Amino acid sequence: MATLEMNPAAAGDTGSTRRMTLNMGPQHPSTHGVLRVVLELDGETILKATPDIGFLHTGIEKQCEVRTYQQVVPLTDRVDYLANLSNNLCYCLAVEKLLGLEIPPRAQWVRVMLTEITRINSHLVWLGTHALDIGAMTVFFYCFREREKILRLFEMFSGQRLMTSYFRVGGLALDAPRGGFQAVRRFIDEFPSNVDEYENLLNANPIWQMRTQGVGPMPVDDMIDWGITGPMLRAAGFPWDIRKTEPYSSYEKFQFEVPVETGNDVWSRYRVRMRELRESAKIVVQALDGLPEGPITADAPKVVLPDREKMKTQMEALIYHFKIVTEGFSVPAGEIYQAVEAPRGELAYYVVSNGTGKPHRLHMRTPSFGNLQGLGPLLDGRLIADSIAAMGSMDFVLGDCDR
């Protein structure tokens, strides 16, 4: 791409000190991943910012086409490594819709509980690293302390801290572990006081205020045109949240607000995410309080692996077990678009089935990719020092962007 080549001559007369082209990244601490931004500068002012993505391309979408439907779940973990359970959930919901499966309430409640904890996890990483970029180092340690507790919860439920693969097509991989819900309860009872702590450290901090207030505005119409979703859009006063507009996994049965701010700057995006932390904590408490009893997988013997006891004692269950593991299950031909509200915005899986046991095509509409489209308009004409705060407020994950 011609626009991304470093060409000093193109930026005016060589030897001039007025205009210059500067590479930010791909290895730059504040890009949080391998993102390259080509900045055209006039002194301290950014004339044009062009993001160059694709350094973290893993070909996950293509890999999904050669794996059975259930084998795709571990791949979805690796798309957005800060919102692995949101990705698990979105993929499972899409395939379940194609199969016409009905997921029992207990599985839905556990899914809601864990995806909201994922949102808390992701926002904590964002807050810690964003504050670190801007110069408030202490917050980082407290955020990562709470994140460590969350990762232990994930390890408790799924067996892994990051690559959970806990949701499966048809329900959950395993029922909750011994003491699992009590551990979640202990964490979530304490959590609002932790949020108070972060806010006490940041809200009144004059440096934090000056670095964030009024920085990085973008017209809301432009945001919609570029496909920006999530906290960015809600901080511009547009109350768009898939959990409310197109409820999935029984979200309509939970009471929560969609935090909206009107400032349309880095500060408002910070406020939206802080309020979302509290709302997510409320949803987790509701899920714990109203947790129904019952099975954790759908009643679909041709899709869901049978109960282990049954598999060892009943021949029919054993045959299904062998068939599902070796061949997978076939999904009726058709296509489906399923969106969920991931921590970064609208995450969607578009699955095309040709009636076989493997997806014909699987496309991910990832929020980081959509949000990064707006990087240029967000930075054009701003100061270079503000670009760090503005970029940080987008909260992109490059694995999510390039997949």
Next chain:
Amino acid sequence: MPKITNVLEGASALVKGLSITFKEMMQPTLTDDYPDKPPVFQERFRGAHVLQRDEFGLEKCVACFLCAAACPSECIHIEAEENTEQVRISGGERYASVYNIDYNRCIFCGYCVEACPTDAITHGHGFELASYDTSTLIYRKENMLVALPADAKPVRIHEQAPAGGHH
């Protein structure tokens, strides 16, 4: 004067922040002291694989290949052989004469454990797999199989097979 109020506000914010820092200094830490102390794992932690034996000391694996079929990263390689009267390795008809897991490829998703109909392959809590040489990361059956108890009778092993028997 606005300037003095600004300074006072800034100072009060500083005191507020530092009071949190000092309060937190007294709190217990959450991190593990690894490598000085062993890390704490949850029960379900998916670490390095362990191949189990049954109550007679026989291998539980009957070489049904379900784990290899379930593996999304195709890292399990099995070669099966028949048990005979003289040489009995597993409880079933067949046993795995070769059972390799390529830890260059393994993603610890737990699908093999889920697929195994005899509970032969399980996740242990081992995690120190790092190596400078990728060829050492292909684990053979001997690396993963649980050891026989010390007082176990040394029967039913290859070496005791009569000449001309199974090899």
